[in-house]
Amino acid sequence: MIDQLEAIVGRYIPIDVNGVAQRIYFEEAGSGPPVLLFHTAGADNRQWRHVLNDPDLTSRYRFIAPDMPWHGKSLPPEGWQCQEYLLTTEAYVATVLAIASALQLDKPVYAGCSMGGRIALQLAHQHVEKFKGFIAIEASDFQQAWYDIDWFHRPDAHGGEMGAALVSANIAPQAPDAERWNTQWMFMQSGPGVFRGDLSFYTRDDSLVGQLHQIDTSVAPVHIMVGEYDLTCTPEDARRTAEAIPGATLDVMREIGHFPMSEHPTQFRPHFVEALAKMR
Amino acid sequence: MLETSDIRQRLAEMQRRLASLPHLSRLGSLFTETVLIEIDGAEFYLHFEKGHLVDIQPGPSRKTPWRFAFRSDGDAIEAFWQTLPSPGFHDIFGLVKIGRGRVDGDIVCLVKNLRFFKEFMALGRLESMA
Secondary structure, three states: OOOOOOOOEEEEEEEEEOOEEEEEEEEEEOOOOEEEEEOOOOOOHHHHHHHHOOHHHHOOOEEEEEOOOOOOOOOOOOOHHHOOOOOOHHHHHHHHHHHHHHOOOOOOEEEEEOHHHHHHHHHHHHOHHHOOEEEEEOOOOOOOOOOOHHHHOOOOOOHHHHHHHHHHHHOOOOOOHHHHHHHHHHHHHOOOOHHHHHHHHHHHOOOOOOOHHHOOOOOOOEEEEEEOOOOOOOHHHHHHHHHHOOOOEEEEEOOOOOOHHHHOHHHHHHHHHHHHHOOO | OOOHHHHHHHHHHHHHHHHOOHHHHHHOOOOOOEEEEEEOOEEEEEEEEOOEEEEEEEOOOOOOOOOEEEEEOHHHHHHHOOOOOOOOOOOHHHHHHOOOEEEEEOHHHHHHOHHHHHHHHHOOOHHHHO
16 A cells, blocks of 8 residues: 555446436445535546545545536537537536436435536435435525626636636635635636536526525535635525525635635634534 | 835835846846835826836826726825735735735736735735844
């Protein structure tokens, strides 16, 4: 055994999402009740690297962090070169359910950040019985874009670099420099048009508005977390959302922005431990 | 609150800091534009050439063309220039989102050079002056 090896293991699994074959890359670590970890728009599962490398947490939970199709090491589907990537709620929900089914997970906890947090709320609304609980990070029912999503896919500029420079607005000034730039690197690496396609879903799908009161937290708990420096999903957005879900809980995290687990892992950790404890 | 003379001095310090940061000049190597910074109505025309700030021209001026403008108020820009700014004051787009800043003109030009311009603006923070 090589002592320096990290505990994280990466593998691939084929799934079917609404008739489209997708090859999903996921990383996992730990043993215990399964916890799915979903990344933000324009990034990949590396955002969860610190949780997957936390020996205390992995002694208690099995963490599984997939790359969504088109993201990280999950290739786009066949024929992508002639498609405009535009994520939809329907495809996103189907992807999460297909991954959980393919991995034969029994009522996993679902945790997701940003667009992954939005889908936490959609899953709680549509498929509450299939999950043990929901940790919705930087999540709200809806936000309009405060930017033009078309900035991030154009032939005369690097969409990833522009996206990274924009999302740096969502990172708290207290974030350690190394993690700030690791977080931005993932945006710089995202495929052409992927951040734009994610944001299309995130900034235009308002299907949860007016529906939150239907979420039944007596079946599975919903815990919403938000960083005080998040400009995209502000604490006010998260509070409005939490107050509309009967029984939902809210945690506003100090000195944190929109990418808690990636930008400032030590600051995020106690909040995440508390969130996991609520998933019973 | 920052006076106009404070802002002029701060911009001059930022100019010196930029000149000492090769990585930033490299990031701006395709940036040759004039940017208007307007704080409480006081105008400063920043003339950039290939990532170097070659001149800070005080206003007012009605005949200096600019590519984009960033406008704010003295209290907000002072809060932005704190070492650990409060939420909303920590980024130029944060100032815009909370209604304390405004971008006019060719915003796509700004976005194409966003890392360069944001890091330049952050050079006004006190720790950058050390």
